[in-house]
Amino acid sequence: MALEQQILAHAQAVAPAECCGLVVATAEGERYYPADNISVMTDTFEIDPADWIKAELAGDIIAVVHSHPTGPAALSIADRVGQRNTGLPWWLAVNDEIRRFRNVAPLLERQFEHGRTDCYTLIRDAYHLSGLELTDYPRTDDWWSAGDDLYLDNIRREGFVRVGPAAPPQLGDVVLICLGGTKACHGAIYLGDGYLLHHPVNRLSKRDLYSGYWQRQTHSIWRHKQWQQCDFTAISNDLAASSFSM
Known part of the structure; x- marks a missing residue:
């Protein structure tokens, strides 16, 4: 099963809770490592630390994955805070598709550098x-x-x-x-x-x-x-x- 299909299948399997996992670059290529969502709330996620360690041992983590079972098709406030903390791209499973978000710098209070942050x-x-x-x-x-x-x-x-x-x-x-x-x-x-x-x-x-x-x-x-x-x-x-x- 293709990587994105695995993520969507995981999201559908755990809905209405948010799914979560990690995309890892391994010697065999990119793989999706599903994780347990240990959040006590259905509209947020928290990756089980044991699953994060397992993914790190398999290769380089290149993206954090989670789902929004009922939308919106955008990163939440907590998601953006979390993305900044991880420094990684975040992939969002929503509306039967995967949306990939680069870890862009906060929109406010950026330093100016022409051609890079202007x-x-x-x-x-x-x-x-x-x-x-x-x-x-x-x-x-x-x-x-x-x-x-x-x-x-x-x-x-x-x-x-x-x-x-x-x-x-x-x-x-x-x-x-x-x-x-x-x-x-x-x-x-x-x-x-x-x-x-x-x-x-x-x-x-x-x-x-x-x-x-x-x-x-x-x-x-x-x-x-x-x-x-x-x-x-x-x-x-x-x-x-x-x-x-x-």
Whole structure:
């Protein structure tokens, strides 16, 4: 039985409790090691330490697995805290499929490093947590002054459509902003209630009120065609996990 089929079979066998296990890289290839969920609650999981040790002895643990029998198709607040603690990808069995989540850095208070943790990385990672994969385009520092256009050259092929100028932003919309010129060289995500999530140059990623300077410098607002099918809960959970772990 294929790896993902084994995980889904395990999830179905223990529902309505959450299943849990580990994906291990062994000499024979990747294997799924099901584990006992020793949590006393049905809507959470805790891997039996004996099962974790067994998996470690078999090879390198490359992913933590668990299920959400009734959804949502996103990592919970506790899941994101747990993922940060393990430093591993987490796989989620939900709706008869496996969703794989990279161990992305917390969306808040990231250090700025152009091309690695910058405003586009923040958008890409937030959308990854929400179930939408955006291309990681190579970009040189100061690309906006070198004739390149990271955002407008690529945003439509990534599945976004421009929102009409009179339409208010909605949860998850990408807001493109001009900084000191007319080119859209900065991107942010609208969080609702008049707030943006963004990563300013050489500062920590943060929430900001979408007013004053940011509104005046707004170039355009973009909405992903599939956004109604994905879940903003994933972004909210990551932000809450940062508050929880402080």
